[in-house]
Amino acid sequence: ARRGYPEAVLCEPKTPDQVAAIAAEVAAAGTPTLFTRVREDQVDAVLTALPDAHHDAVARLVAWPPQPPAPTGGLVVVLSAGTSDLAVAREAELTARHLGRATELVVDVGVAGLHRVLAQLDLLRSARVVVVAAGMDGALPSVVAGLVSCPVVAIPTSVGYGAAFGGVAPLLSMLNACSPGVAVVNIDNGYGGGHLAAQIAAG
């Protein structure tokens, strides 16, 4: 690809047959590709065409080739506010890694326990960009952006219920972050957040 980044295929809305056909094209052309939001009934469709591809079940991601390139650019630090945000955080981390960045993932650092955030201050300040996945109140990016000088990529997650409205609550929090330097992507968009982070931390 012109940009030097792998292609991506959003699998969820496609039929297994459509996914299989695309995977076959990928295999034929040898194009580095990330298959994202892979439903359980689609995994085989990809792995049949690309048997050595890497499947991460938590992140719902299949990457081919399975090994990420040697890392270049700055460090991408990914924070998962709660255990439940892990799937999205992991999708972001893997995406950034397959786009060529070094990454660190830290789980369960919500604002309800500030000390756990503050304990990561050195790691956070060593990053070229921080990615934060958070649901419910989506307060973590505001707090983190107040602590670091680099950009923060904020990924609202659909974790929560009731007035979380499937991620609308953290989405709005993040768009209204009172600290500057917060870049928002779509709800549950771990792929997009990881891609953006990799571009920010490039070369």
Added chain:
Amino acid sequence: ARRGYPEAVLCEPKTPDQVAAIAAEVAAAGTPTLFTRVREDQVDAVLTALPDAHHDAVARLVAWPPQPPAPTGGLVVVLSAGTSDLAVAREAELTARHLGRATELVVDVGVAGLHRVLAQLDLLRSARVVVVAAGMDGALPSVVAGLVSCPVVAIPTSVGYGAAFGGVAPLLSMLNACSPGVAVVNIDNGYGGGHLAAQIAAG
């Protein structure tokens, strides 16, 4: 009144004539009363009937009698996340005071500068209830509730623009606060937040 608390009159949607008539009844009956959300063109209507009433222009509140009762119960600490949230925070503080509580007001302690929040930790932990007025991301109540054991009354404000949607963004944040113990009231409802805090801190 049966509850022992002053009456309240929501002035904004009323005509000056309606407000004047109510103020005259208050004067005649001698009922302790808070006039809330008093528009500039309504202030005279109240003060004509109740010349010694106390008018706080920032809080848009007129209180009669002008002096609050001697405080009883626990301490009510009120935080204003930004300077722009002051009007709402002040309305909450005055309401709690006129309902008989001791109060402390701290301004400009947003999560973008965590150190300013942490600097208030002793005061916060001395409170029976903390009231937090915040707009934009509405992240402060989550952070504060993680630091104290007492209830936090969260008042979303309409400060902000765009996707703040007139206070919807902080309202949703607060309803989804990831720390327990957060009691939410209506957007810009300083009166309601102060009243609730006074009831919590009673006796």
Added chain:
Amino acid sequence: ARRGYPEAVLCEPKTPDQVAAIAAEVAAAGTPTLFTRVREDQVDAVLTALPDAHHDAVARLVAWPPQPPAPTGGLVVVLSAGTSDLAVAREAELTARHLGRATELVVDVGVAGLHRVLAQLDLLRSARVVVVAAGMDGALPSVVAGLVSCPVVAIPTSVGYGAAFGGVAPLLSMLNACSPGVAVVNIDNGYGGGHLAAQIAAG
């Protein structure tokens, strides 16, 4: 825990494996814990690690240790507007009890039959805080708050259909309660409502 209250684990968005891991940590550390919104396929994950834990199927709650502490502080009265709101009301009641409060639960006291509300007046006025779970029009907290001097914790439920919008209708009603003293929490948030009530009724 610093606050002296049990920890809580929101199980619904987690995998059974994640829940099992957390339950094992709880068992190892001996931390008093409430597992909330436990899905049927997660119950065993908790009970395997904590065999003597108490599981309340209606409230979808698992509590460990199984016995609540001896009650201190004021009385928490919980009202369920309809039979269908019982799950949420029960979650609130059990939470308050495991945080150390005495509780009373009254079911089926909707505003369509005012006499049933008025029949509870003595009980209501003996409470330090009243918790009200209601769906559909969410009118009960306004009525109750007009009858008592203590705070009312209002929990909107997702009971209803059509323009109830999964709890939005009662949520908005409660935020706009025409009686002061109403503290709103998230839709279906029995845990949060019970926790807040326990804090209000503390010592």
Added chain:
Amino acid sequence: ARRGYPEAVLCEPKTPDQVAAIAAEVAAAGTPTLFTRVREDQVDAVLTALPDAHHDAVARLVAWPPQPPAPTGGLVVVLSAGTSDLAVAREAELTARHLGRATELVVDVGVAGLHRVLAQLDLLRSARVVVVAAGMDGALPSVVAGLVSCPVVAIPTSVGYGAAFGGVAPLLSMLNACSPGVAVVNIDNGYGGGHLAAQIAAG
């Protein structure tokens, strides 16, 4: 008109010239007509063409001919939850009266003071239909419909602020009234509520 009811002209979105032209047609044809939501800058446009018309400034209504017909059918009782809902309640009452019904208007009977509602029980039970105008939580129609056997016409008003969302909160409450027999009309639609009530109470 075929239905035997006066025509109605919604003035607010029209230019004064358009209103004047319509009023001139009414005068020429002698058609009984209600001019509704008449802006201050439109009143003269109507009264110039119909000098003996009756203008009610509170209800923003101009009626011609000025005298309502002798009443037939059942009694229409109109309740205004707060003083601020009076304009809408009055528009409903006048409409029903000019459509030929006997009416009674009772102001300031919100659910925050249940005794004031219960004090009207005999009047309410003598009605063929009750009209209720209420803003904020919109709880009154549920309570009233639980007390009477006749239909209740519920008019949500835009009174309130913040999460009242210009009348959405009471609109949703009323659509989800837990007592059956509640007929909802548009926000602030005093004319429509009064018209519907007159049709229900006809003959």
Added chain:
Amino acid sequence: ARRGYPEAVLCEPKTPDQVAAIAAEVAAAGTPTLFTRVREDQVDAVLTALPDAHHDAVARLVAWPPQPPAPTGGLVVVLSAGTSDLAVAREAELTARHLGRATELVVDVGVAGLHRVLAQLDLLRSARVVVVAAGMDGALPSVVAGLVSCPVVAIPTSVGYGAAFGGVAPLLSMLNACSPGVAVVNIDNGYGGGHLAAQIAAG
């Protein structure tokens, strides 16, 4: 019941056990009752306790006693805009009938084929009240209300997809009907619409 109308039990959000317990009470007390929105897994719970009850699968209604009373009052005409709105229309018709009214049901009279509406003009004008169930554009109540002098009860249905938003589109249409005399109830609320119609057409 005080009102002389049967009780109603909203079954959908209840467990089969809760429904069974209520049905047993109904059987013991001999209270005429409508069980509404009965899920398939709840039907037996009702019929076990009340074996002679009448179950209408289309309307998802169980009525006991099975026979409606002899009709009194005026005629209730029910229109179903499309075949897909039939379930809601039938629920409204049966409710009105069990509350003691004579009813007529006409199916598939949408505004896309005006001649089919106009063909019912005599029937429509013989009604004391017309009930209209319609989804998608919800345009039928406006058209019908322009043709008759009696009230029209408008029931928006969730039939449609996309920007129908589960019934929001017809709900808003009906609230903004350009003909007066339209009484709106909740989306898919056949029970409520039939109950209201029965009250309007009473004695």
Added chain:
Amino acid sequence: ARRGYPEAVLCEPKTPDQVAAIAAEVAAAGTPTLFTRVREDQVDAVLTALPDAHHDAVARLVAWPPQPPAPTGGLVVVLSAGTSDLAVAREAELTARHLGRATELVVDVGVAGLHRVLAQLDLLRSARVVVVAAGMDGALPSVVAGLVSCPVVAIPTSVGYGAAFGGVAPLLSMLNACSPGVAVVNIDNGYGGGHLAAQIAAG
């Protein structure tokens, strides 16, 4: 212009200076141009640069050159549901005319008076495309599309109040029209509706 249609300038969000600069360019280049949504304080900015331009105050449109071209293609019939929708309908008509179509405008043909719609049947059936501007319930396009075989361009207007939500109610109605053949454009977008109609009726 490549398409052979005049350019259009959306004036409302621009400063008078920006509008004046654009008008000067138009004058210099001799480009046929429609200035749309021209605020009163912008009219002079246009007319100073283009003194012979045609200003239609109702439609808020300035056209240059002032004379539309000789009409080609099919007939565009424009319906205004109410008098209040006239500004939008007129903007659509003038746009279509300046793009080279013959037009007819019919005002005040809402569905509340079906006979007025039916009286236009011959004209409607002579059209190559019908444009319908309607607010409130937005029911007219459904009715018209059921009567004609040609496409119907539906323009929702912001006429109405309360639950009309500034045109959302008719917008949703029109998107869910139960007759096929309805093309929807933005709320109050008379320009867009007229442009689309001219393209449909071209050649």
Added chain:
Amino acid sequence: ARRGYPEAVLCEPKTPDQVAAIAAEVAAAGTPTLFTRVREDQVDAVLTALPDAHHDAVARLVAWPPQPPAPTGGLVVVLSAGTSDLAVAREAELTARHLGRATELVVDVGVAGLHRVLAQLDLLRSARVVVVAAGMDGALPSVVAGLVSCPVVAIPTSVGYGAAFGGVAPLLSMLNACSPGVAVVNIDNGYGGGHLAAQIAAG
């Protein structure tokens, strides 16, 4: 049918029995008919009554008679922005074809790869109307409408997740297209888009 177009039956919200009954009527009367949004459990209901009907599983459409008429009028070009939008695009294409138009379908021409759009320029400019099915950002119709002089029928699809809100994001984009000449239909409404296109490209 009066219009000379086939009838359409929206199957999704109907029971298989209702669909079977309608199919039997179609068979008896010999009416050309499109069965749209046919659920898998409804296909047999149609094919039993109309064994020679054509079933397109991708488009979820059953057409009878199976052969479209010989094409007349102008060319309808259908674009599918992504593979995932194919079902909707195909429904539109088949509908237009069965209404008597020649059609061309081009898949996977999103704005993320502009060169693929530009590669279709000759085809696009040969069309009498272009239909565009797109989800997510819905940006394609704006781009296409800027490249062609004929009308563009824009069909938002529910493809996407999170803040795509089931098609709301592309729906709003399309309603606000910055190029004129865009006709919007309901989310996922391939039938409606194809019907409108056929009418525009008629004769």
Added chain:
Amino acid sequence: ARRGYPEAVLCEPKTPDQVAAIAAEVAAAGTPTLFTRVREDQVDAVLTALPDAHHDAVARLVAWPPQPPAPTGGLVVVLSAGTSDLAVAREAELTARHLGRATELVVDVGVAGLHRVLAQLDLLRSARVVVVAAGMDGALPSVVAGLVSCPVVAIPTSVGYGAAFGGVAPLLSMLNACSPGVAVVNIDNGYGGGHLAAQIAAG
């Protein structure tokens, strides 16, 4: 400031007195500061305390010190989709410049005229980050992100009317951009977009 970037003061929701007090503190402390969203009645409050500050009326920004620092890091290219988006685009550009970046601003490059976008390809590909301000359909960031490898900061603007909903339409488009690498900020948030861009293009 710890980050080495100027402070920012959001002026719009503050009173002129509050702004004057803050400006005085800035003058006293000599802190580099950007005053954003400065209302006309607030400009003097700033300039009195900081007479040599630079006021940009289009961007509603006051910068002190008036000269930006010598640029370091990569190039920030700012695109304004339409003339009406200029205020926001200019606020972003000035912010980035005062944070120490070289900037280029290009106006009026909407997707309706793709050739104008393509004409900027060399400039776009020389950027370290591209900022795009766009209202209405918000389609430009998707198109631009497909053409460049660097991150795109997308700022939705409130330009538009009707279903643009004050910037919601472009906000949703941008969150759902079908090209990866799009970082979204709040509606009209030129300051935030410029700040984020400066951080991305740092060092």
